[in-house]
Amino acid sequence: MSGRIVVMGVSGCGKSTLAQGLADALGWTFIEGDLLHPPENVARMAAGIALDDAARHPFLCNVADALRAAPAGAVAACSALKRSYRDLVRARAGEVVFVLPTVTRQTLAARMEQRSDHFMPASLLNSQLATLELPGSDEDAVTVDGDLSVAAQVAAVLRARSWTRGSYAA
Template identity: 65%
Template structure:
């Protein structure tokens, strides 16, 4: 989980490969109208995010052996919606400075999410509560180290 540029997709794909699970690219779960809004620099509101979140949850439950998704899940309500449909979920939040996020976003010019939406994402992000299963990790750590820390936090299978 996390704002644009934090490394969600890279981390989720590496974690899925490490675990032998299915990788769900959250960006592909957005309805076309959401992609069009973000491409135009218009932030998504709660209503627009609902189909996206349901699509992510559906994709997670479709895998029998386990799945890892990249999904912003910026608000508690969004994470709760996913939990309601999927069940027990460990969210991982790579934490980076705004400057690091902006630098990363500027290095992916073909992505539909413009850097101009970073501030709205940061404003929307609700830090996880102490009762949520969220692992906050340093997003500047090597991906392999982030994967190790997340894998270590998962219950034994």
């Protein structure tokens, strides 16, 4: 049975690492959302300019379309900071479970400062935190401690949803 998961959150929270771990554990496709940004978005962020809703729209559509196109389940890393962004992804991709790894602002800043190969500068962290809307109780979402090892985070998500390799019980 196929399924769709988006590991969401601000830059530096561990989205890509956790998404890859979940995809591996479930035997699903991993989708790196950063690769789905239009070039102008990457240029804006690299210049320290936060994206507005209009700039995020094509990116979110690209992520949703990639999720929908995966034949046997997919896990995407995508910030999905606002509820309206998550609603757009759900509207285009169908049923999606969102997973949010949470860490402190200090951890986020340290992780962002340590990255030398990423277009998102640490100067945009405050903007991302200001934009973040935590999933509502009516959203299909799982929150995990992003300070745990990746294996422990994956295990926590799988336990929370009773998922096993090749299964999907939303």
